[in-house]
Structures are given as structure tokens and as C-alpha cells.
Amino acid sequence: MITRIAWKNIWFKPLNTALSIILLTASVAIITLLILLQEQFEKKFNDNIEGIDMVLGAQGSPLQLILSSVYQVDAPTGNIDYAEAKKWMNHPFVQTAIPLAFGDNYRGYRIVGTTPDYLAKYGAEVVKGKIFSRNFEVVVGSEIAAKLGLKIGDKFFGSHGDAEEGELHDEHAYIVAGIASPTGKVVDNLILSNVQSVWAMHDHEHTAGGTEEEGHQHSHDHDHDHESHDAHTEEGHSHDHNHDHDHAHDHQEGEAAHGHDHGHAEETVINEEGKEITAVLIKFRSKMGIVTWPRLIPQNTKMQAASPILEINRLFSLFGIGLQALQYMAYGIMIISGISIFIALYNTLKERKYEFALLRVSGASRFQLLALVLLESLLLCVIGFFFGTIVGRIALGFISGSSEDEFKMSFNPWEFVWEKEGYLFVLTIFVGILAAVIPAVKAYSLNISKTLANA
Amino acid sequence: MINTKNLRFSYGKDTDFYFPDITARSGESLLITGGSGKGKTTLLHLLGGLLRPQSGEIIIQDTNITALSEKKLDLFRGRNIGLVLQQSYFVASLNVIENVALSSWLATGNLKTEKAKQLLGQLGVDGHLHKIPSQLSVGQQQRVSIARALINEPKLLLADEPTSSLDDENAFMVADMLEALARQYGSALVLVTHDQRLKDRFPNQITLS
Structure with missing residues (x-):
């Protein structure tokens, strides 16, 4: 039920939500693409x-x-x-x-x-x-x-x-x-x-x-x-x-x-x-x-x-710099998306404190409010991660198509690099928790009486 | 039913409230009046378990809520106390019926959607079940919040200036509904107000001074 409320809440502000999800999707997509590309590229090169x-x-x-x-x-x-x-x-x-x-x-x-x-x-x-x-x-x-x-x-x-x-x-x-x-x-x-x-x-x-000259050449x-x-x-x-x-x-x-x-x-x-x-x-x-x-x-x-x-190591270290730059950019976007989630949650906190007070009056515990705010952030992150892995793979599919034409080298977009993508998921969730922690603690420590008395 | 003994609450050194003992039996109504700064809202928050008194006892049915732990108090409040405020607040993203049913879920873990529908019907707002609360008029919102306060059939129904922001017609309608429903569900109704219209309406009164 708390999850359901969180779900309804994030779609109640569709623009904020869309912005956060787009940013998350972009960063996850780039990182996923890099993970898959690097993994398969190095594997192909090393296999050969x-x-x-x-x-x-x-x-x-x-x-x-x-x-x-x-x-x-x-x-x-x-x-x-x-x-x-x-x-x-x-x-x-x-x-x-x-x-x-x-x-x-x-x-x-x-x-x-x-x-x-x-x-x-x-x-x-x-x-x-x-x-x-x-x-x-x-x-x-x-x-x-x-x-x-x-x-x-x-x-x-x-x-x-x-x-x-x-x-x-x-x-x-x-x-x-x-x-x-x-x-x-x-x-x-x-x-x-x-x-x-x-x-x-x-x-x-x-x-x-x-x-x-054939005759001549033969005789020669x-x-x-x-x-x-x-x-x-x-x-x-x-x-x-x-x-x-x-x-x-x-x-x-x-x-x-x-x-x-x-x-x-x-x-x-x-x-x-x-x-x-x-x-x-x-x-x-x-x-x-x-x-x-x-x-x-x-x-x-x-x-x-x-x-x-x-x-090949020389080559890797050469375009490793490029890959690294892209990776930093992707992490940068992820930080921005974290900030965007934070701002969205923090901004609505002021208008939502009555809502939180009301939930407390209706019997909700402090912990349930904490969970509600965290869940809203985590839902965004999970959605962003989900779309990100898909978009990253679609991008790899396109890259594979053109590299196939040019270099006869194709990549498999549907390969899962569980370990690295797992890390990425954990990182995404971590960003979500980090973005929500201050708003969630504020919701947790809300003084209901004061909030309602000053209404 | 509810009764209090020797309630005292202070906001720092300057403001110290000593409240008279109050009693209201199931189905009975009690109106608490008094000027600004006399502690009306403070008393109501004490009764509702939103504040803890410096000393004294608040006994609802057989439970002294001043002795409950925070977690137990949250649960007790959800199950046994209904609160209607001057201004109605809702979970903005949920529709009317979900907002009312949510209270039953928070208190008992069950979503009593049918009960919510019936209550909203009794209060005459069953035509707006699937609207977002902000789409309703103030009077309608107040009636929805009454439905929400009553869905768990609380032992104690608290109302803080429930009619102050309503016109005469709506104010009397809300007052009638509160009294009738409190009687129907066996709740003790405690109203806090400075609304003159209500002072003439409820005979059982205590004035804070």
C-alpha cells in the first residue's frame, strides 16, 4: 500500500518524474553501453x-x-x-x-x-x-x-x-x-x-x-x-x-x-x-x-x-581515455539525476508536510513515512535503470549494425554482464537513497502537532 | 468514552496550561470553547495523542494514552481516534475513496473500500468517489475528512474548528452529520471551536479561560 501511494505520488508530478527518469535513463544507458561494449570488444580482441x-x-x-x-x-x-x-x-x-x-x-x-x-x-x-x-x-x-x-x-x-x-x-x-x-x-x-x-x-x-607480350614473356x-x-x-x-x-x-x-x-x-x-x-x-x-x-x-x-x-593493450589504453571520459560524463549525469530527485522531493516536502501529518494522524508510523519518501525515490531509480539498460542495448544494436558493415564486427546487445550491471544497479539504488535521505528524515521527524497547529 | 485528569502542558516557561478535567461518554458531544491562546488546539492535540502532557492522564475507553510508547500510540490513534481539522488535508495523489480507505488500511491493515463508500454515501459525497480531493469544494472536502475520521469507528472523534471555514448552510450540515454519526458509531465527540454558530448548537460545553 505504501508502495502504491509512492507510485501514485511520483505520477502526480509527471514533469518532475519524467525529468528524473530521463536523466537516470540517459546515464544508465551510457554506462550500460560502455560496459557491454568494453566487455565484448575486449573479449573479441583477446579471443582472437x-x-x-x-x-x-x-x-x-x-x-x-x-x-x-x-x-x-x-x-x-x-x-x-x-x-x-x-x-x-x-x-x-x-x-x-x-x-x-x-x-x-x-x-x-x-x-x-x-x-x-x-x-x-x-x-x-x-x-x-x-x-x-x-x-x-x-x-x-x-x-x-x-x-x-x-x-x-x-x-x-x-x-x-x-x-x-x-x-x-x-x-x-x-x-x-x-x-x-x-x-x-x-x-x-x-x-x-x-x-x-x-x-x-x-x-x-x-x-x-x-x-x-605474352609470347615474349614466356620465352623469357x-x-x-x-x-x-x-x-x-x-x-x-x-x-x-x-x-x-x-x-x-x-x-x-x-x-x-x-x-x-x-x-x-x-x-x-x-x-x-x-x-x-x-x-x-x-x-x-x-x-x-x-x-x-x-x-x-x-x-x-x-x-x-x-x-x-x-x-592491443596500447590500442585499449588509447581509446580507454575516450571511454573513461564518456564514463565520467555518464556518472556526472547520474549525479545530476540524483540532485534532480533530491530537489523534486525536497520542494514538495513543504506542501506535503500536511499530508504527512495527516497520515500520522490516521495511524501511520514515522517509519512508514520514511519508507514512503525512500520508495518514491527508489521507484524512480528502478524505472530509470530499467529503461536505461534497454536504451543502452538498443544503442548497442545500432552500433553493432554499423560496425558489422564497416569492420565485420558485431556485438550482442542481449548479453548480460551480470557483475558490472549489478554494480550499476546498486549504484543507481545508492543514488536514489542518497537523494531521498534528507527529505525522508525530515518526513520521519515531522512534528505533527506543530504542523497541524500552524495550519 | 474519554476522561482526563489534571492535564498540564507547557510550551517552555511562559505558557503553562492547566486544563479542566473533561468527560464525554460514547455517543455524547462536548464542545470546548475559549478565546485565542487559551490552549484549545493544544488540548485537542493532547486528546488526540499528537502531544504528550507534562503531567496528568488521558483515558480513552480503558487505555491511558499518556503511558503508551510512540509506536503503540500511532497504532492506537489510528484505530481509536478520528480527527477532523479546520482545513482538510489529503494525500493529493489519491482519489476520494482511496484517501478514506487508506485510513482503514493504516489502522487495521485492511482496505475497507465498501465501508468507505457507504460512509461517503451517508455524507452525500458519493458522486465524487474517483475525483482527486482538490477538485472538491471546501464543504465537500470537509465531509470527506469526516468520513475518513469515522471509517475505523473510533472511540473518540475530535474536531478542530470543523466549521470555521464553511458558510452557514454547510456549517450546520457538518455539525449535524458529526453529531449523528458519532452517535451512530458510539464515538465520544469532542469539538474545539470559537464558532458562535456551534455554541448555540451544542448544549454540553466547557470554556477554557
Whole structure:
């Protein structure tokens, strides 16, 4: 009944009430939004760097390298020489090294040349179809498959670069070989192929681009391969991309070792010599690598080694300042809403003291009056908190929509961060109690006789 | 019924009131008159348990209310004492019927909405049950506050200048209703007033001096 009176009372002054609720809603909404954003952002960022101790890539901004190669959000810093990278990938410190080669995109989704290890690293399994094994076969991330409705056996053409509007590579179609399981990590929004596909796609482009010179270029290639062949006979993995030429070559030299290679050469096999990749994700066996590589790599190569944790912490601390400023603002609004509740209660106290005296005369105890005033404030706070959590989530929904379009990064507005939101609720209630404590004590200690006698 | 013995109350050193003993039986009416500053309202507040006397006893039915603890006094007041004031106060956000029923809830924990309706009907304001009290005329408000004072069928019905702000017609109507209802519910009615109209109306009088 006291609650009912409190409820009726707060709606008896709708403007005061609306002001208090709007202020509370605004502050709770901002704080809720920040809590959810920070939580999910950090979780997404930290999930994705799990198992990556270091990233090898072209020199430039280390943060850019991390963003582009780990989170797939920024443009790559450039390419690195595969042969050079390979030396370091086979370094004794290294446990696993996953090469990444960026080239194309399909409708804005990146097509990344890599190894099946990449899927395994993110805990993604191929749930439909199979892993890519031939050139131009791709495994599609779960979200892309769902959004674009891709099925096993579908073919599509990639566009060059990051932009959807990039030049179309319509010489070779990619074939969907498999669809990956959802992981909640970047891999969901990627199309994965082997590294050779990326090379083949772009090699082809180069030769196709110079159609008039084709004959000339080929003859040039012949010469080149003739020369280099002798140097690489023992290695046996030196392939040429031109079958016919290889045949001729084999016959000429009559070497058995090349007959073995011949079996592989069913598909387009590409010489790794002079090929480039974009980055290598490294997991170290020895933590020594984490300490020494950031200096060792730039000293000895044209590459850089960047630590994802270091760079991400730097990034967090950068926009942490912005988040903190927003947070202070939200707390400021909460204080203002507390003051607004206080003023509303305090102002009406003068006209309401007769009402309170009357309630006492009718048998209400001091404590019931105290409770009445406190409840009015708390009701406002609970309503404000309720709307605030909803509005904050709606805002996150909008942000998620735009970040999804821009960065392929979505947030879940319906996640509850119980602990932090619990604290926020307690804080809101505390503000409510604080705002009401003086008016409530005044109501509690009201002298009925004096109040009624002076009427 | 109510009776008092040797009541004394002082506001600091300067004003010291010694009140004559008063007695009113169930269904009886007693009018207390006196000039300004003679302690009419103080006596009424003492009888209603809103003030505590320096000494003396106030016995309502069989209870000496001066000996009750604050909490018990609140409860006793709610159940056994009805108060009608010169000006009517209400919980502004509640409508007429809710205001009357609220008193029954505060005293007993039950919302006696039906009883409230019946009382308001007897007082002729049942056409305004769902209005906010401030929408009513002063005379109507006074009748609603009588209904509120009577809903718990109090042993003692106190009225402080109940008619002072009313015109003749309303003043006599309110006085009649108070007397009739006090008799009906077996309440002792004590009125405090300087209203000449009431002095002629109630024979049983005490004058403070």
C-alpha cells in the first residue's frame, strides 16, 4: 500500500518524474553501453589473439600489422618475401607458423590464403564439405555462408584488394569446398583458401595483363628457368608453372627425380621462389622469441615482428581515455539525476508536510513515512535503470549494425554482464537513497502537532 | 468514552496550561470553547495523542494514552481516534475513496473500500468517489475528512474548528452529520471551536479561560 501511494505520488508530478527518469535513463544507458561494449570488444580482441605470440609482416605501423593480419580490419602493411619468411617460420623457437596471403575479397569479405592450421587455431571445424585442398577451393566462414547463402559447390569471382568495388578477377572462379563452424572469432567472416590460390590468381592476372607480350614473356621465362634449374636440382620441389615446358625439360635432361614431381603437377603448382605473402602468425615454443624477435627481425630482414598483446593493450589504453571520459560524463549525469530527485522531493516536502501529518494522524508510523519518501525515490531509480539498460542495448544494436558493415564486427546487445550491471544497479539504488535521505528524515521527524497547529 | 485528569502542558516557561478535567461518554458531544491562546488546539492535540502532557492522564475507553510508547500510540490513534481539522488535508495523489480507505488500511491493515463508500454515501459525497480531493469544494472536502475520521469507528472523534471555514448552510450540515454519526458509531465527540454558530448548537460545553 505504501508502495502504491509512492507510485501514485511520483505520477502526480509527471514533469518532475519524467525529468528524473530521463536523466537516470540517459546515464544508465551510457554506462550500460560502455560496459557491454568494453566487455565484448575486449573479449573479441583477446579471443582472437589467443595463440598468437608474434606477427611477422612488412615494416610499417605494428598496430596496423596486428589489426590487418589478426583482426582483418585494417589494410595490410605490405607484402613480405615468402622465402625469407620461411627461414624464420622454421626457426627452432617457433612452434607453429601460419602464413597469410591477402589478395581478394568477395562482396567485401576477405579471401585469405593460408593453411588449414588457421582454422584449427580458431577452433573452427569444417562442418559441411571438406577443407580446401586444391587451388581455388575455399572454406567459407559460418557468418558469410549464412549471410550470402553460399553452399558447397557454389562458384564466385573475387574482386581485387579490400574494396568490394575492386577489379574483378573473372579468370578463375573460387569454388566453395567447405563451410566452417561458427566460432565467434574473425574466421567467421573470412573466406579461406590455400596460399597458392592467391598466388595463382595474381600471377594469372599479370600474364593476362600483358597479352601482347605474352609470347615474349614466356620465352623469357624459359630462359630463366633453364638457368635456375641447375641450381635447384637437388631440392626437387622447384616447380614451374608451365607444364609443357617441364615436360620438355624432363625429356631433355632425363632425370628421374622430376618424374616424381610430375605426378603433383596435375594442378597448377606454383614456384615459391620470389612469391610474397602478407603476414605470418607465430606461436613460439620458447618464450625467448617474444623477447628477442622484435629486435632480431628488423635487424636481419626487411620485416618486422609485432606482439599482438602489446599492440592491443596500447590500442585499449588509447581509446580507454575516450571511454573513461564518456564514463565520467555518464556518472556526472547520474549525479545530476540524483540532485534532480533530491530537489523534486525536497520542494514538495513543504506542501506535503500536511499530508504527512495527516497520515500520522490516521495511524501511520514515522517509519512508514520514511519508507514512503525512500520508495518514491527508489521507484524512480528502478524505472530509470530499467529503461536505461534497454536504451543502452538498443544503442548497442545500432552500433553493432554499423560496425558489422564497416569492420565485420558485431556485438550482442542481449548479453548480460551480470557483475558490472549489478554494480550499476546498486549504484543507481545508492543514488536514489542518497537523494531521498534528507527529505525522508525530515518526513520521519515531522512534528505533527506543530504542523497541524500552524495550519 | 474519554476522561482526563489534571492535564498540564507547557510550551517552555511562559505558557503553562492547566486544563479542566473533561468527560464525554460514547455517543455524547462536548464542545470546548475559549478565546485565542487559551490552549484549545493544544488540548485537542493532547486528546488526540499528537502531544504528550507534562503531567496528568488521558483515558480513552480503558487505555491511558499518556503511558503508551510512540509506536503503540500511532497504532492506537489510528484505530481509536478520528480527527477532523479546520482545513482538510489529503494525500493529493489519491482519489476520494482511496484517501478514506487508506485510513482503514493504516489502522487495521485492511482496505475497507465498501465501508468507505457507504460512509461517503451517508455524507452525500458519493458522486465524487474517483475525483482527486482538490477538485472538491471546501464543504465537500470537509465531509470527506469526516468520513475518513469515522471509517475505523473510533472511540473518540475530535474536531478542530470543523466549521470555521464553511458558510452557514454547510456549517450546520457538518455539525449535524458529526453529531449523528458519532452517535451512530458510539464515538465520544469532542469539538474545539470559537464558532458562535456551534455554541448555540451544542448544549454540553466547557470554556477554557
